[in-house]
Amino acid sequence: MSNELFKRTVIIKTNNNITLRNDDYKITFDVPFDDDMDMNTAEVTVCNLTDSTINKLRRNDTITIEAGYHTDTGIICSGRIANVSTKHDGIDKVTTIEIKDGPDLASKSLTNKTYASGTRASYILRDLANTLGLAIAKFQIPNDVVYWEGYVVDGNITDAMENVAMHCGIGCYIHKSKLYIRPITSGDDLNFTLSVETGMLGSPEAFSESTEVTEEDLKYVSRSRMKVVYGKWYIMENGYKVNCLLQHRFQVASIVNLKARGINARCRVKRGTHSFDSDFKTELEMVEV
Structure with missing residues (x-):
């Protein structure tokens, strides 16, 4: 394999003009991702930041993690800071940054929102996405189900969106703060x-x-x-x-x-x-x- 594979590169950037590199700091991370509507939480640790830098890491600031080898790098996480905590571990001062990859939608719900007979799944999904304020990155529904008996949303909105998507044989998920709706066999x-x-x-x-x-x-x-x-x-x-x-x-x-x-x-x-x-x-x- 190329020697470039052993030049591990990690770059963390925030909208507050903070840039952290693994050449300068000891950095670790765990960045999960999946194809559902639940928000994912990534965790980054950085050792021995100055108090000034720690104070600039503020909740809800946007943050990205770029990783790869030498010059072959890419964004593996894009979201907002949810929490920052610092503790001492021996001689090191370890700062942990929690990152959410999208908006918190768990509490977003509707009560008996009724769609009329003959409504298509595509209309329901776009309407619910607009209700949540989500930017749509992909929207493809080859089998656009028609609800001849109507459709009722009574409860969590993301649960309803996943249910409608299942009926159509498509995926519905949030990735890097954007909504993707497309066939489960495509990508x-x-x-x-x-x-x-x-x-x-x-x-x-x-x-x-x-x-x-x-x-x-x-x-x-x-x-x-x-x-x-x-x-x-x-x-x-x-x-x-x-x-x-x-x-x-x-x-x-x-x-x-x-x-x-x-x-x-x-x-x-x-x-x-x-x-x-x-x-x-x-x-x-x-x-x-």
Whole structure:
């Protein structure tokens, strides 16, 4: 492998003109990402910042983490500062920064918001996204379900959006503070094959994931995506858990070719974590497409 792989580069920037580099400070991080509407929390630690710099790290400031090797770097986290705390660990003063990758939507709800008979899923999703004030990065609905009996939102808005998306066979998630609505089999093709030669660590581990479908949801969800187990219907996804050297290009919905002993599959990244401590790596869960 190129020697550049061993020149680990981390750059943290805020809108308050703070720039922190791992050449100057000891930095660690954990940056999770996934394809749902729940907000993710990343955590960064930086050793021995001055009090002046710590005081400039303010809640709700925007912050990014850029990581990679030498000049091959990219943004792996973009969000807002949620909390800053500092403690002493031996001779080091360790500052921990918590980062939220989107707005806090957990408390956003509606009471008996009713959509009329004949309303399409696309209208509901756009309307609910506008209610939440979310910027839409992608909006693709090949199977735009029609609710001939109408549709009622009574409770958490993000739960309702995920439910409508499931009916259409699409994903609905927030990534880097933007909303993505598109088919679960589509994504951003990296034209990249992940293998031992390109940074894979160890061997892929197969996994299977299921989501139970209610009687009401069965009116809309394609049965080709489902399996019956003991009389109940489940949406099934099969894929692999993989570890590799940190790769900033991997994010939610990245399309990657996976090649290992007995495996030659085209996959979509469902969730993962970029991390830096003693190791500089990316952990992925990807499903076959």
